[in-house]
Amino acid sequence: MKKLAFSLIATATLGLAGCQSLGTVTPLQDGYIAEATVENGDTKEAKQIALETAANQCKKYGKEFYVIEESQEESNDYDLDDNTTTLANTASSLLLGKSAFNQTRTVSLKFDCK
Known part of the structure; x- marks a missing residue:
């Protein structure tokens, strides 16, 4: 029974948070x-998700992590700048209940454990 409850809670949490809450x-x-x-x-x-992912990886070995290099990548469906896309999505969310433009943000951290 406890395993079933844990499984349901984990599935619900992942469903609410989405896959975006996981790092690789x-x-x-x-x-x-x-x-x-x-x-x-x-x-x-x-960036917060990437940092938590790095911290969890090093915790497995009982060590702390340090960042060597960071890179960020941003993209959207159309070739719009970030502010325009954010404003359009805010207005769209208020009027239509969903975002008009998909924005993807990717952060990569090169790190090591010490």
């Missing part, structure tokens, strides 16, 4: 890369 870790010869992508979110949100 890729091992390298000289460290790792943590990558997080959010749809219609903020670059800060993607």
